[in-house]
Each structure stands twice: as structure tokens, then as C-alpha cells.
Amino acid sequence: MKTIVVILFSFPFLCAAGQHCPGVPSLAVDAACREACGTRLMYDMCMDTLREGFDPDPSHSAEVTAYALLAARRARKSYAATVDAASELLSGPLGGGERAAYEACVQEYIYADLSMDHVANDMLPLCRFGADLAKEYMDGLMDLESCRDRLMRLAASPIYTMNLVDRNKELLAYSLGQLLGTI
Numbered sequence: 708m709k710t711i712v713v714i715l716f717s718f719p720f721l722c723a724a725g726q727h728c729p730g731v732p733s734l735a736v737d738a739a740c741r742e743a744c745g746t747r748l749m750y751d752m753c754m755d756t757l758r759e760g761f762d763p764d765p766s767h768s769a770e771v772t773a774y775a776l777l778a779a780r781r782a783r784k785s786y787a788a789t790v791d792a793a794s795e796l797l798s799g800p801l802g803g804g805e806r807a808a809y810e811a812c813v814q815e816y817i818y819a820d821l822s823m824d825h826v827a828n829d830m831l832p833l834c835r836f837g838a839d840l841a842k843e844y845m846d847g848l849m850d851l852e853s854c855r856d857r858l859m860r861l862a863a864s865p866i867y868t869m870n871l872v873d874r875n876k877e878l879l880a881y882s883l884g885q886l887l888g889t890i
Contacts, residue, residue, distance in 0.1 A: 728834035731887055733768040736761050743882040752879055756781050771886040772831055778880040779827040782847075783820055785876050789869040790816045796866070808861055812854035812870075819873075822847035823880070836887045844881040851877055 734742070740753035754763065760777045761769055793809045793816070801809065822843045830840050851874045858867045 727770055728772045731770050731772050733770050735765045735768045736763040737765055739771060739774050739883065739886060743886055749875065749879060749882065752875060756879060771883065775880065775883040775887065776827060776831045778883045779823050779831065782876040782880045783823050783827065785873050786816050786820045789866060789873055792869060793866050805861055808857040811857055812866065815850040815854045819847040819850035840884060844884055848877050
């Protein structure tokens with residue numbers, strides 16, 4: 708019962724008038740993570756992410772759309788933390804190259820967040836899958852990788868590790884999105 712309550716409050720779109728996305732499988736957390744992730748690192752990240760909203764007991768399952776939605780929301784939360792850290796660095800003294808890199812990264816993160824916002828608040832809740840959904844995930848990934856490329860040119864950046872984590876969270880969201888079967 709506890710799992711059902713969490714799902715009802717966390718993902719009300721799945722419960723409105725009994726609405727579910729047609730043809731989308733329901734899986735246990737472990738099964739979804741094993742199917743979506745090709746490495747131990749990604750599997751562990753997936754399990755940690757999905758445990759935040761779902762019962763990991765193998766006898767409990769949820770529609771994969773809900774897992775993809777949770778991963779997208781967690782990615783957006785991580786993006787916000789990285790933008791906050793970059794903004795804090797920008798408020799202090801920086802060399803011209805560092806300042807330009809962080810300013811560009813903040814813009815790229817805004818674009819990545821817009822893509823993931825579209826995924827989390829429009830496409831997944833409305834069961835709009837397919838090429839457009841894949842494009843939104845990939846657009847966000849490209850923005851994060853653009854920032855990563857800028858950060859790699861700096862001698863050392865406290866944001867670099869955060870960017871790698873964000874990239875992995877984006878990939879996890881995309882991998883869970885692939886379980887929807889149409890992207």
C-alpha cells in the first residue's frame with residue numbers, strides 16, 4: 708500500500724482517470740535498471756535513483772513511464788545544483804577564460820534543463836514518445852557535453868565532476884526512456 712501511495716502523490720498523471728500509457732511495460736525496479744543499464748556504475752545509479760520513489764522489492768512493479776519521469780526530475784535537480792555552483796564561481800574573481808567557460812556552461816545548462824523540462828512535464832505525462840522524445844534527451848546531452856568540453860580546457864574546475872554526474876543522470880533518464888519501446 709505504501710508504494711501505491713507514493714506513486715499516487717509523486718506521479719498524479721498516472722492516476723488521473725486510470726490513465727496509463729498504452730503499450731508501456733510495468734517492471735520491478737531491479738528489472739528496469741538491469742534492462743536499461745549496461746554498466747555497474749549506471750545500474751547502481753539507477754537503483755539509487757529509483758529507490759527514492761519506488762519500493763525496490765522484486766514483487767512490486769510500476770509502469771516504466773514513472774521511472775523515466777523520476778529520472779528526468781532527478782536530472783533537473785542535479786542541473787540546478789551545478790548552475791548554482793557555477794553562478795557562485797561567477798560572482799567571484801575569475802580569469803577571462805574561466806569566466807567565459809562558466810558563463811557559456813550556465814547557458815548550456817539552461818538549454819539542457821529546457822529539454823529535460825519538456826520531457827518531464829510534457830512528453831512523458833502525455834505519453835508522447837518516439838523520435839521527438841529521443842531528440843529532447845539527445846539535445847540535453849549535447850548541451851551538457853558542450854559544457855564538459857569547455858571545462859576540460861581549464862586547468863582545474865570544481866564544476867567538472869558535477870558535469871560528469873549530470874551527464875550520467877541524463878544518460879540514465881534516456882536509458883529508462885528507451886524502455887518505453889518507441890525511442
